[in-house]
Every structure is written in C-alpha cells, then in structure tokens.
Amino acid sequence: MGLFKEGGEHQIQDLGNDQYNLTISIPADESGRMARECPSQECSPGYFKVTPGTGVIGGQALAYCPYCRHEAEPSDFATQEQIRYAKDMALREAHKGVNDMVRNTFGLGSSGRKKLGGGFLSMEISYKPGSLPYVHRPFEDEVRRDVICPHCTLDQTVFGLATWCADCGEDIFMTHIEAELAVTRLMLEDVERRQDQLGKRVAAKDLENCLEDVVSIYEAAIRAIVRRAMIIRGDSSELIETTFKKLGNAFQNIDRTQKELNSLFGKNALNEDVLEKLKSAFEKRHPITHNLGVIDRKYMERTKELEQEGREIRLSAEEISQALFDAKTAISDIYEKLIKGYSGQDFA
Ligand SMILES: [Zn+2]
Ligand SMILES: [Zn+2]
Structure with missing residues (x-):
C-alpha cells in the first residue's frame, strides 16, 4: 500500500520506487482565464x-511570452x-494517503475504532485523522487587458503593451494598440x-481625460517601438537606457517625436499630414494637465494666436475622436518604418 491511491480526481499513477504522477488542474479565474508566467528571469512584467479552449487547440508543442517571445513548452x-x-x-x-495507511495498518474500519482481544484483556485503538490541510486557490493579481489574437483566436490578457501572441507567437502589437484606443473611444462615446x-x-473633465489617454497611449506605443527597433539593430542595453533617460517625455509632443526619431533612426517617421493634425490636438492638453485646468496667461496668449489663425480652441468630442484615429495612423506608420522587415523570428 503506497502513499497515494491510484486514479481518482488527480489521475494518480504509481510509477514504482515511491514515484507518483499526479495531475493537478489549475482553477481558472472567474472569467475562465488562467495565469501564466514567463520562465525568463529578465522578462518584465512577464505575467499574463x-x-x-481558445487559440491553438490540441497538441500545442510551444507557447510564447507576449512580452519577450521566450518560447517553451506550455507547462x-x-x-x-x-x-x-x-x-x-x-x-x-x-x-x-497517510491517514489511510494508519487505518489499514491497524485494521481500523471507517469508524476509526477497533476492539482488540476480548475475554481478560480488551483494548481499543482509535485513530482520529488530522484534518486535511486547507488549500488556498491560486491568488493572482487582477489585471485586465484582454485581446484576441487575429491569427489563432487565443483570448489573452496582458499587463501594459505586449507584442506577441502567447499561443502562435505572431506579432500582434497593433492589435494591442487598437484595443487600448478602443477603450478610450468607448469612454468618449x-x-x-x-x-x-x-x-x-x-x-x-471626461473630454480632458480622453485626450490625456490618447497622448499616453501614443507615448507608450512610440516608446515600445523605439526600444524594440534599438534592440533589433543591436544597440547595447546601456545605450538604450541612456537614450531613454535623455528622451524623457519627448513622445508626448509631436514635433519632438519627429525630431528624436530622425536623430535616432535617420528618417522622418511621421507623415506631415498626420503630424499637423495630431499637433493641434496634443497642444490643447497643455493647460489642462500642467495647470489643473486653470487657464494661465501664457495659454491665453497662445489661444489668441490660434484664434487669429482661425483655429478652434475648445476641446470637442469630434476632435478627440479624430485624434484617436490619427494616433493609430501615426503609431502604425512609425511601426512600419522602424520595425518593418523584421519578422518575429528575427527578434531575440
Ligand atoms: Zn518573457
Ligand atoms: Zn495567436
């Protein structure tokens, strides 16, 4: 009689020599999702x-990290x-198993009691099994950034901006960007x-926040693209870090994006048309974020300039809607220009 009984809910197999194989199924969260962690120590955030039941079904040999594309067996x-x-x-x-062993050794019934002997001598053995240890369900941080892979239909959740599909390993960066922009669009609507x-x-306030989101998504996207483009061309991690320190929040500004990308990669990544349109939307955000919405003298002067140029100064839903569209165009242009030609496999 071994420590584990064969079969049962964990499909226990006795492999001999006190080796057992147990199958433990991991419970999913309330929306049917299962947490995964990248085995690579350097990967951040590494959690998704x-x-x-979605994505690659049956006999999946390899799975991928959405952030660093580390490939390994799904387990x-x-x-x-x-x-x-x-x-x-x-x-x-x-x-x-231990409880059962004790019972069997002493021939205890399910009552856990046995009368031994009789006549002159009678004794009773009883064994009270210890209560089974309570098993906590796996606790995972609550993160919700869901996206469905357009290639293999895997429904996956990530932190921040990811690039790769966890099942098929395809580049789904733009799908992530579109999902982010879609959230802002919903708020806007x-x-x-x-x-x-x-x-x-x-x-x-809602409009201000939506515009703020457009700028944040744009900035995060351009940072991710620039980082990846630098890794692809073989820049050292020191160079990448110092470059990013110098860049600061350059990508919150359209003119500076163009200037910095030109000096980093030697090309104007933004086309002039999109550049002009995004510039005027991004500019309206300054007095909002930097002065708690209180319009200062500098802004009034800038406003007069804009009015003299015949431009609308008030922030409208249509304008933010247009900015969402233009931001997507700008991101996908920059993505094409800086990453194009590199398939997932070239990126280590
Ligand atoms: Zn990873
Ligand atoms: Zn996929």
Whole structure:
C-alpha cells in the first residue's frame, strides 16, 4: 500500500520506487482565464493570462511570452502561485494517503475504532485523522487587458503593451494598440450621456481625460517601438537606457517625436499630414494637465494666436475622436518604418 491511491480526481499513477504522477488542474479565474508566467528571469512584467479552449487547440508543442517571445513548452509557463497550489494539493493527497495507511495498518474500519482481544484483556485503538490541510486557490493579481489574437483566436490578457501572441507567437502589437484606443473611444462615446446625467463640468473633465489617454497611449506605443527597433539593430542595453533617460517625455509632443526619431533612426517617421493634425490636438492638453485646468496667461496668449489663425480652441468630442484615429495612423506608420522587415523570428 503506497502513499497515494491510484486514479481518482488527480489521475494518480504509481510509477514504482515511491514515484507518483499526479495531475493537478489549475482553477481558472472567474472569467475562465488562467495565469501564466514567463520562465525568463529578465522578462518584465512577464505575467499574463490565457483562456483555455481558445487559440491553438490540441497538441500545442510551444507557447510564447507576449512580452519577450521566450518560447517553451506550455507547462513551463506555470506561475509561482500555481506551483505553490499544485504542491499544496499533492501534500493534501499525501495526507489522505497517510491517514489511510494508519487505518489499514491497524485494521481500523471507517469508524476509526477497533476492539482488540476480548475475554481478560480488551483494548481499543482509535485513530482520529488530522484534518486535511486547507488549500488556498491560486491568488493572482487582477489585471485586465484582454485581446484576441487575429491569427489563432487565443483570448489573452496582458499587463501594459505586449507584442506577441502567447499561443502562435505572431506579432500582434497593433492589435494591442487598437484595443487600448478602443477603450478610450468607448469612454468618449459615453460623454454625452454623462453630460445629461452629471452635468457639463463632468463632461468637460471626461473630454480632458480622453485626450490625456490618447497622448499616453501614443507615448507608450512610440516608446515600445523605439526600444524594440534599438534592440533589433543591436544597440547595447546601456545605450538604450541612456537614450531613454535623455528622451524623457519627448513622445508626448509631436514635433519632438519627429525630431528624436530622425536623430535616432535617420528618417522622418511621421507623415506631415498626420503630424499637423495630431499637433493641434496634443497642444490643447497643455493647460489642462500642467495647470489643473486653470487657464494661465501664457495659454491665453497662445489661444489668441490660434484664434487669429482661425483655429478652434475648445476641446470637442469630434476632435478627440479624430485624434484617436490619427494616433493609430501615426503609431502604425512609425511601426512600419522602424520595425518593418523584421519578422518575429528575427527578434531575440
Ligand atoms: Zn518573457
Ligand atoms: Zn495567436
């Protein structure tokens, strides 16, 4: 009689020599997603989720990290928390085995009691099994950035901006960008309803926040593209770090984006038409973020200039909607220019 009983919920197999094989299924989160962790130590954030049953189905030999494209067997992407859970479950099973062993050794029935002897001598052995250790379900941070791979339909969740599909390893960077912009678009479409319900001031704030989001997504996207382009051409990690320190928040500004990309890669990555349109939208954000929405003298002067040039100064939903569209065009142009020609396989 061994420590584990064969079969059962964990499909236990006795491999001999006190070796057992247990299959522990990892519970999914409430939306059916399962956490995964990149086995590479250098990878950041290295954490993501996939939805079992979507994407590559049956006999998947390799899975990929969405951030660094590390490739390994799907089981190598177990999170620390899942390994902890599996160990606890195995321990719990062993605990059951120990309880059974004690019972069998002494021939105790399910009552856990046995009367020995009789006549002159009678004794009773009882064994009270220890309560089984409680196993916590794996705890995972709540992150929700869901995207469905257009190539293999894997439904996956990532932190920040990822590049690769976790199942098929295809480049899905633009799909991630579109998903981010779509969230802002949804918020923008809700502004009118919120204005009716909560008033003009809230609606004005909503518009400001939406514009702020467009700028943030644009900046994050350009930073990710520049980093990847520098890695592809073989720049050292020191050079990449010092470059990024120098860049600061350059990509919150359209003119500076053009200037910096030109000095880094020797080409004007933004086309003039998109550049002009985005510039005027991005400019309207300055008084908002830097002065708590209180318009200062400098802004008034700038505003007069704009008015004299016959340009609208008020922030409108249409304008932000246009900025969302233009930001996507700009990001995909820059992506084409700086990354084009490099397939996923060339990127280590
Ligand atoms: Zn990774
Ligand atoms: Zn895919």
